[in-house]
Structure formats: structure tokens, C-alpha cells
Amino acid sequence: MKKLTSALVLLLIIVIVGGLGLRHLAQSRMESAIADLRAAIGSGASFTYATASPRILARGARLTAVTYRNPGLTLTASEAIVGRVTGNAVDGQHIGALTLRNVQIMEPGATASLSSLVLKGLVLPNSGPDLFRTPTPPRLDSLVLDSAQLKDLHVAVPGGQTDLTIANATLRDYGLGRTSHLDIETLAVQIRLAPSRRIGVGHLRIDGPDFAGQLASLLQSGHLIxxxxxxxxxxxxxxxxxxxxxxxxxxxxxxxxxxxxxxxxxxxxxxxxxxxxxxxxxxxxxxxxxxxxxxxxxxxxxxxxxxxxxxxxxxxxxxxxxxxxxxxxxxxxxxxxxxxxxxxxxxxxxxxxxxxxxxxxxxxxxxxxxxxxxxxxxxxxxxxxxxxxxxxxxxxxxxxxxxxxxxxxxxxxxxxxxxxxxxxxxxxxxxxxxxxxxxxxxxxxxx
Incomplete structure (x- = not known):
């Protein structure tokens, strides 16, 4: 009995010490990843947060009060939860899951807000250290995404006196050459320019197009192929x-x-x-x-x-x-x-x-x-x-x-x-x- 008790105490000590070691390693890796990100975005942009804690088993992190700024865009989120991160900005960043809550996006001429955005199977383009240094985010046609879910999207374009709202939307299988699927619940558009228009859709579903390929064509040639x-x-x-x-x-x-x-x-x-x-x-x-x-x-x-x-x-x-x-x-x-x-x-x-x-x-x-x-x-x-x-x-x-x-x-x-x-x-x-x-x-x- 004494031997069993001693063994259990020893096992508990190993677990505690090992856990502290893993946490220390995860903390070190998280801080290193954040430092690499700040170096990658360059002096013209900034990335800040209030708190950051590693997610040991998920190989990720939880950050609060996140803000990203570059000359053309500001993004804030009350919380960012990142999991299963592999690769890097040079060799291509793979993010198993990314959840953003209470998101605000501001750029000249337009603003957007979401209560939540959940991305799974996200692969950022392999663009080397200059990926984040441009004044605009990575081009959407070059991303890969298994799924994206958003809630309570609101987009305002004051110059065009236009507002768009979406209650829920899901995008699946996004990427060049992929058969994509889009599902939107409760879409509303209001255009206040004369003659004013109000457009509403209860449910929209699109299956089949290669959205990324179509977007690439639109960006490169000005029309859809x-x-x-x-x-x-x-x-x-x-x-x-x-x-x-x-x-x-x-x-x-x-x-x-x-x-x-x-x-x-x-x-x-x-x-x-x-x-x-x-x-x-x-x-x-x-x-x-x-x-x-x-x-x-x-x-x-x-x-x-x-x-x-x-x-x-x-x-x-x-x-x-x-x-x-x-x-x-x-x-x-x-x-x-x-x-x-x-x-x-x-x-x-x-x-x-x-x-x-x-x-x-x-x-x-x-x-x-x-x-x-x-x-x-x-x-x-x-x-x-x-x-x-x-x-x-x-x-x-x-x-x-x-x-x-x-x-x-x-x-x-x-x-x-x-x-x-x-x-x-x-x-x-x-x-x-x-x-x-x-x-x-x-x-x-x-x-």
C-alpha cells in the first residue's frame, strides 16, 4: 500500500512538472509566433492585444481585445481563438480553426461588423515575409478554406448610401479548383440613393461554382470566365x-x-x-x-x-x-x-x-x-x-x-x-x- 501511494505521488509530481513544462513551452512558442507575425507585417502595420494565453493541447492561443491596423484597414475583435497552427508566413500558414468574436472592420468608404466569424481549414497564401506588408489583406482568390461561418454581418457604405445585413452565412470548400457551396439566411440590402430600393432574401443557396477561380478571373480580367x-x-x-x-x-x-x-x-x-x-x-x-x-x-x-x-x-x-x-x-x-x-x-x-x-x-x-x-x-x-x-x-x-x-x-x-x-x-x-x-x-x- 505504501508503494502504491508513493507511486501515485510520484506520478502526480511528474504530471504537474510535465504540465508546467508543456505550458512553458507553449507560452514560449506562442510568444515566438506573435513576434514572427509582428516582424512579418512590417513597420507600416501593427498587431496588439490585451491578453494572450496558450492553448496547449490545441496548439494555439486565446487572445483578447485584438487589433490589427495597416494604412488601408483596421480590424478589431474582442476575442480571437486560434487552434492547430502549423507552418509560418514564409512557407505557408495553416490554421486548423480560428474564431473571432465581436469583429469590427473599418476601411476608407466602408465599415463592417460581425458578432462571430469561425474559419476552419484556413491556408494563407505562401507569399513569404511580404504577405502582410501590403496595405490590403491577402487576396481572397489565393486563400484556401474548408468552411467559414459568420453571424450578424452588417456592412455600411456611406458614399453609396447602402447597407447590407446577413443573419447567418456558411461558405464551404473555398479555394482555386474547388467546388464551393454558399448558404445565406436572411439577407437585406437597403439603397437610399434615389430611387431608393430595399431588397430582401429569406434564404439563398448556391452549389457548384469555383468561387475562388471566379474571383481570380474577376480580379485579373474584369469579367467572369x-x-x-x-x-x-x-x-x-x-x-x-x-x-x-x-x-x-x-x-x-x-x-x-x-x-x-x-x-x-x-x-x-x-x-x-x-x-x-x-x-x-x-x-x-x-x-x-x-x-x-x-x-x-x-x-x-x-x-x-x-x-x-x-x-x-x-x-x-x-x-x-x-x-x-x-x-x-x-x-x-x-x-x-x-x-x-x-x-x-x-x-x-x-x-x-x-x-x-x-x-x-x-x-x-x-x-x-x-x-x-x-x-x-x-x-x-x-x-x-x-x-x-x-x-x-x-x-x-x-x-x-x-x-x-x-x-x-x-x-x-x-x-x-x-x-x-x-x-x-x-x-x-x-x-x-x-x-x-x-x-x-x-x-x-x-x-
Whole structure:
């Protein structure tokens, strides 16, 4: 018994002495790492903290009241917890886990704050001692990150009178060549510049893009490059408001399959409601007697990148209060690397439009009658008579449809030369002119 007691006392002494030794070693390594960091950031920047204590088993440290400053940025955090640190600023710094609490970031023209930021599997770029000496942080396209989680982000840009808030966000698998994932809960943007806008998103999820590669392309060339692979975009509870509501989307889902030669895209928008932009009384929607558009949109498209063509097969628009439209179309002059400019450049090669009317035909005729200050019934009879007497079979078919709008109407466009998308509305409004109909290759029928 005495031998056992002696052994336990000896073991306890070894543990205590060993623990003190490990703590001393950890303290020494932590102080050395902080000294290396201060040397690396150079004389133009500073790194300070109130207290620092080593985390022995986690091979890291806990720091309080942390401040980092350089000529272009100031970052503060009430607490920083670092774990599993390997490497160095010269050979590449690997940080297993980094947690920052109550973060404030200030730079000229913008400020940001977060209640917490948790980074895991962080690899800083291998840039040698000059990594921290530039007036800006390491370029985001050259980092590697297994995951990042942030809470209560607020960004303010006073010059643009813009505020952005995010309740929660998670980014996974960030780095060049990696398939990344972004998940955001409760995003809000307020733009106070006239015309003011408020944008809200209940939930946003993006799966598939190489975010780091896209950012690298944007920084190096000014535009995003095309990459192959499958991507999925999912947005819920999207709202856009000004002084009055402009847009509500219950759910938007898009899936893209991209190869080197073509992109396949399927998009579904449900619970869509759109109101006219101010001044609302001058909008086409109000002129034909509707307060808003409500419906569902489903589109399947194929983009051929080599020749800049697109096929819609189909674009389906279902508005229960107005009608149901299905469009099959071939377009050319598609700006494959900048689809935001598609309406300005795209041309219609051919199109087939099927329309099942619910109320739109009567609303259009009533709106035209009001614009001409004619009684709606008299104007409707006048139009139907003129169309019935027309020698053009297409105009006759349109007359039959207006007399009985519960029939399905088919409009086919086969222009001799492609016509710009933006010109289509103007051309259709003049479709009764034989020369315009010929330019459109227009034919109307009741299948």
C-alpha cells in the first residue's frame, strides 16, 4: 500500500512538472509566433492585444481585445481563438480553426461588423515575409478554406448610401479548383440613393461554382470566365420594394449544366408577383387594367457558346388572371460571357408562341378603347369587323380569336432576317401593316 501511494505521488509530481513544462513551452512558442507575425507585417502595420494565453493541447492561443491596423484597414475583435497552427508566413500558414468574436472592420468608404466569424481549414497564401506588408489583406482568390461561418454581418457604405445585413452565412470548400457551396439566411440590402430600393432574401443557396477561380478571373480580367460543371441556385422569399412593392418571388430555382461548348439551364420561378415601377399610372400594365402580374415562370434553354445561339424549349409563363403563354424560340447574337446584355444584342431567328387567354384580350381591347376615347363595345365590334374583312388569313384568325378568346391562339415568327428582341414589341404593334408582317414573317392561326 505504501508503494502504491508513493507511486501515485510520484506520478502526480511528474504530471504537474510535465504540465508546467508543456505550458512553458507553449507560452514560449506562442510568444515566438506573435513576434514572427509582428516582424512579418512590417513597420507600416501593427498587431496588439490585451491578453494572450496558450492553448496547449490545441496548439494555439486565446487572445483578447485584438487589433490589427495597416494604412488601408483596421480590424478589431474582442476575442480571437486560434487552434492547430502549423507552418509560418514564409512557407505557408495553416490554421486548423480560428474564431473571432465581436469583429469590427473599418476601411476608407466602408465599415463592417460581425458578432462571430469561425474559419476552419484556413491556408494563407505562401507569399513569404511580404504577405502582410501590403496595405490590403491577402487576396481572397489565393486563400484556401474548408468552411467559414459568420453571424450578424452588417456592412455600411456611406458614399453609396447602402447597407447590407446577413443573419447567418456558411461558405464551404473555398479555394482555386474547388467546388464551393454558399448558404445565406436572411439577407437585406437597403439603397437610399434615389430611387431608393430595399431588397430582401429569406434564404439563398448556391452549389457548384469555383468561387475562388471566379474571383481570380474577376480580379485579373474584369469579367467572369466560363467554367464547366453543374451548378444549382436556390432563392426563397425574394422581395424588392421602393416606396411601394415592386417584386415578390416565393421560390426561384435554377440548375445549370455547363460544358466547354454549351450550357443547359432550367429555371423555375413560383409565387411570382410584380408591380409596375413608378410612375405606375404610365405603365403598360396599368393601361390595360391590371394592378400587378401574378404567376409562374418555367424556362428550359440551351446556349451554344461557339456560335452564340440560344434555344428556348420552352419558356412557359402561367398567369392565372391573364392567360398561359408557351414560347419556343431560336435566338442568335447571344453575349455568351455577359448575359446581362442579352436584351440589347439578341435577335429572334424564329419563334412559335401559343396563347391560352383568360382575360388579357378583353383588357387590351378595353385599354385601346379608352386611349381612343371610344366605347369599349363599339371599339371591339369595329376591330372584329375590320379583321374579318381583311384578305390576310392571319388577321382573319385574330378576328375569330377576339370574338371567342377561349380558343388557343398561335403566333409564328419566321423573319427573313433575324429581328432584335427589343424591336419585337414595336413590330408586333404594327403587325396589321402588310410590310411589317412580312418583315416579321408573321402568321397567326387557331390550331
Amino acid at each position: 466560363h467554367t464547366v460543371g453543374r451548378r444549382r441556385f436556390d432563392i426563397s422569399a425574394l422581395t424588392i420594394d421602393t416606396a411601394s412593392p415592386l417584386l415578390r418571388v416565393g421560390h426561384l430555382e435554377a440548375e445549370q449544366e455547363a460544358t466547354t461548348s454549351q450550357d443547359e439551364l432550367e429555371t423555375t420561378i413560383t409565387d411570382l408577383t410584380a408591380w409596375p415601377s413608378p410612375p405606375q399610372d404610365q405603365s403598360l400594365l396599368r393601361m390595360i387594367g391590371y394592378d400587378h402580374f401574378a404567376g409562374r415562370i418555367h424556362a428550359v434553354s440551351t446556349l451554344q457558346r461557339q456560335n452564340g445561339t440560344m434555344t428556348l424549349h420552352p419558356l412557359d409563363i402561367d398567369a392565372p388572371d391573364m392567360g398561359h403563354m408557351t414560347i419556343l424560340a431560336d435566338l442568335d447574337q447571344i453575349p455568351v460571357n455577359d448575359l446581362a446584355n442579352l436584351p440589347e444584342t439578341a435577335r429572334i431567328v424564329s419563334a412559335t408562341i401559343d396563347w391560352q387567354d383568360h382575360s388579357l384580350a378583353d383588357h387590351v381591347l378595353d385599354g385601346l378603347a379608352r386611349a381612343r376615347q371610344v366605347a369599349p363595345d363599339a371599339y371591339r365590334q369595329q376591330i372584329q369587323t375590320a379583321l374579318a374583312e381583311s384578305p390576310d388569313p392571319s388577321m382573319q384568325a385574330l378576328g375569330h380569336f377576339l370574338a371567342q378568346p377561349d380558343q388557343r391562339l398561335r403566333v409564328m415568327l419566321r423573319p427573313p432576317r433575324p429581328i432584335g428582341v427589343l424591336m419585337l414589341g414595336v413590330a408586333l404593334s404594327m403587325a396589321g401593316d402588310p410590310s411589317t408582317a412580312g418583315m416579321l414573317g408573321l402568321s397567326i392561326s387557331i390550331p
